[in-house]
Amino acid sequence: MTATAQQIINDVAHYYGITPGQLIHGDKHRIYADPRHVAAYCLHVRLGMGYSTIGRMLGGKCHGTIIYAVNKVGDWMRLPQLNRNAAAFITKLTDKTAASD
Numbered sequence: 001m002t003a004t005a006q007q008i009i010n011d012v013a014h015y016y017g018i019t020p021g022q023l024i025h026g027d028k029h030r031i032y033a034d035p036r037h038v039a040a041y042c043l044h045v046r047l048g049m050g051y052s053t054i055g056r057m058l059g060g061k062c063h064g065t066i067i068y069a070v071n072k073v074g075d076w077m078r079l080p081q082l083n084r085n086a087a088a089f090i091t092k093l094t095d096k097t098a099a100s101d
Helices: 005-016 020-025 030-047 051-057 063-077 084-094
Strands: none
Touching: 005 020, 005 030, 005 084, 020 030, 030 051, 030 063, 030 084, 051 063, 063 084
């Protein structure tokens, strides 16, 4: 089964303990911004969505903001101190061969 954009948004929101609406329309506070960055990364890597499309989907963010978010999470994934649970979660969401739960 192929993941959809809405499934990814829902999964990321659930993992971080916020609602999908807060992920999409939340303010710039880290509690909302970090999950939004993870969602942008997963949408780009897993679904191959373009930056502008992701930006529109995530509350009207500009493509530059999404590029920054994707690069930021990509950098996180290379850090050994990243929480192992978070790294495993992001890897699961971006694995194109995995079946969606």
